[in-house]
């Protein structure tokens with residue numbers, strides 16, 4: 435089966451172990467197991483809870499404890515509406531495989547995580563892009579969506595909060611999108627892996643699974659919960675979708691690791707503390723980044739309202755890949771080129787790492803930009 439190369443993942447695989455300041459990272463600064471235990475009010479003695487765990491496949495769909503903790507992130511989901519997967523990446527792949535067939539019409543916002551257009555394309559679906567534009571604060575143009583969502587549209591794939599732009603769709607906009615999908619009979623898959631990182635309020639935006647009877651939420655432990663090493667995600671969806679996903683999942687997952695299930699449940703049972711830490715990082719760091727953007731004459735942006743990433747537009751006559759390669763070579767700072775995200779003329783920064791890394795990295799980027807400005 436042909437599938438387009440995954441631009442961002444190829445870039446990350448090539449350079450993320452070779453940079454000094456990784457400002458391409460999209461996870462909120464990852465936790466150690468010791469930090470997780472401390473946040474949960476435990477210490478290393480609790481590791482003895484792992485000793486009686488028998489290394490079977492465990493509960494196939496995810497443990498009841500874990501699925502209850504996941505369901506608690508939603509307003510209207512119960513254990514039966516959840517299936518646990520290998521990361522959000524596994525959840526997304528399974529939903530597309532389970533719902534999309536050759537010839538189906540699929541609408542995907544762009545930019546987004548590439549799975550959402552390249553997997554349906556590889557299946558042979560007709561994929562219609564719904565471009566997110568800076569002049570709309572990178573929110574979808576709903577009139578345009580209405581025009582694309584003709585009767586029989588199979589799936590609308592959105593991503594909220596959005597990677598790479600950090601745009602945030604509020605409940606009212608999600609409800610309007612649900613109305614458009616309802617009118618044409620489409621499923622909505624909303625990739626919600628950054629849910630929990632809003633810059634304002636409690637941080638947790640509404641989920642499509644709670645708002646729309648054909649709404650599917652995918653998410654996981656990597657970003658807002660800072661536990662990418664667990665490789666644990668989930669699908670929250672109507673039973674019909676869970677059953678279709680399970681049919682495919684039996685062929686490529688069986689179950690997730692019981693140790694991963696254990697730590698994910700512990701983190702989610704303490705979600706208030708884990709998210710408070712994440713929000714302290716993302717909110718403090720975004721303020722630092724905003725002050726930096728303000729000072730840089732060659733950089734402009736739409737300030738993110740959620741997530742861990744921002745798109746920076748640069749006023750230099752240079753392809754984004756050359757920008758990023760030169761930056762990496764001269765300064766050790768890693769960004770992600772817009773060319774890997776269908777956003778040429780931009781670079782993506784991940785700003786949710788340790789504040790001192792962000793500060794030091796930005797200082798080097800300033801020097802790089804000053805040198806480039808001198809040459810123009």
Ligand SMILES: Cc1ncc(COP(=O)(O)O)c(C=O)c1O
Nearest residue numbers: 521522523547597627654656667
């Ligand atoms: C929008 C989006 N979805 C899914 C993923 C994959 O996440 P996970 O680590 O949970 O598989 C990423 C990772 O960058 C992402 O940005």
